Amino acid sequence: MAINDRMLKVLKALQKSELTEKLIYINIAKYIKDDKNRETLLRIAEEEQKHYDIWKKYSKVDVEPSKLQIFFYTCLAKIFGYTFVIKKMENSLNRSLYNDSADDELKELVPEIETIQKAELVHEQKMIELLDEERLQYVGSMVLGLNDALVEFTGSLAGYSFAMQSNKLISLAGLITGISATLSMTSSEFLSARSEGDKNAKKSAFYTGIAYLLTVVILILPYLLLPDNMYSLSLMIMLVLVIMIIAAFNYYISVAKNLSFKKRFAEMSLISLSVAAVSFVIGLLVKKFLGIDV
Incomplete structure (x- = not known):
């Protein structure tokens, strides 16, 4: 199936979202002292990279992350805690992208989309639930x-x-x-x-x-x-x-x-x-x- 301009734009937006989230997770993990929580965030970052690679397979291009969002969410995590920021980010960054772009054309183009959506909505959420931040205790x-x-x-x-x-x-x-x-x-x-x-x-x-x-x-x-x-x-x-x-x-x-x-x-x-x-x-x-x- 040929990729038209609209689908290419959607794919690049999804790539950008995955890469941005990955780098945010890595940045937050750098200042977390608890080994278990740090490893959890790095595992989620790996998942984001896998999803990025899937989108790239179809778009055939690399994209740049949103540096503004990386800076914003990283600073927010230092102020309000990483659990709040991660859940907020997961609810706002690419949820709308998946909801808006998961049409028949995209599903036909990318057979793996259901697997990616399931991982985003279930697997990553389970890993997030493992986070045990002191301030929330x-x-x-x-x-x-x-x-x-x-x-x-x-x-x-x-x-x-x-x-x-x-x-x-x-x-x-x-x-x-x-x-x-x-x-x-x-x-x-x-x-x-x-x-x-x-x-x-x-x-x-x-x-x-x-x-x-x-x-x-x-x-x-x-x-x-x-x-x-x-x-x-x-x-x-x-x-x-x-x-x-x-x-x-x-x-x-x-x-x-x-x-x-x-x-x-x-x-x-x-x-x-x-x-x-x-x-x-x-x-x-x-x-x-x-x-x-x-």
């Missing part, structure tokens, strides 16, 4: 720190906003509350993990504390950056940040651990915003009935 600790910070600190800032009506005072109270709560949460997680015989109690406490502290810093930024009398705007921005943090974290977890995004996002959002609303009302009531005018 402490997702529970991160959820604990993040959730507590969102619920408690969102409520505190909402209450402070209309009790104090001053960004300077709200920031001061928020920083004191946030740092104290971070230390309290970290120590509590350490003691809890230690009492359960967890040998990695320090790491559990670390991930809990970091998640809590980062959330505190992000939520208090509007009060620190905006003028003193713009506490209402600071509150609205803070609530938007709450939604964004919940969305970003749950997206990360849903991709890395194959969990439902919508359910987790809706649940955390409802809890955090409900507590903020209740605290907002409490702040108004305290200011009115105690006759405090700050």
Whole structure:
């Protein structure tokens, strides 16, 4: 069967995707200390090379990888962890190519396409599941720190906003509350993990504390950056940040651990915003009935 211009373009796009993924896997494997995980990534890279060779057999040409994507995904892996990035990459790089290009003409041209698709969708996925990244072992600790910070600190800032009506005072109270709560949460997680015989109690406490502290810093930024009398705007921005943090974290977890995004996002959002609303009302009531005018 003769290869027309459209099919040649499809073949070259598939080649480019396979080669790009291969080099991303190799780059990520270079900085992974765990031998098992590194070997898993290198095996996946070998699979990508085999698929590249099959496409090349029909296109008869070599192609260049996407250097931008290699750089992007490699950097992303260093920031967010390689498990998240690999699963995200596998879902976005050439899945659309396979879905869009696996028409009758391509199947007729490349009899091996079903084998390649099966390997991409099954074999590589199984190897990815073998990855055992440390930070994902402490997702529970991160959820604990993040959730507590969102619920408690969102409520505190909402209450402070209309009790104090001053960004300077709200920031001061928020920083004191946030740092104290971070230390309290970290120590509590350490003691809890230690009492359960967890040998990695320090790491559990670390991930809990970091998640809590980062959330505190992000939520208090509007009060620190905006003028003193713009506490209402600071509150609205803070609530938007709450939604964004919940969305970003749950997206990360849903991709890395194959969990439902919508359910987790809706649940955390409802809890955090409900507590903020209740605290907002409490702040108004305290200011009115105690006759405090700050």
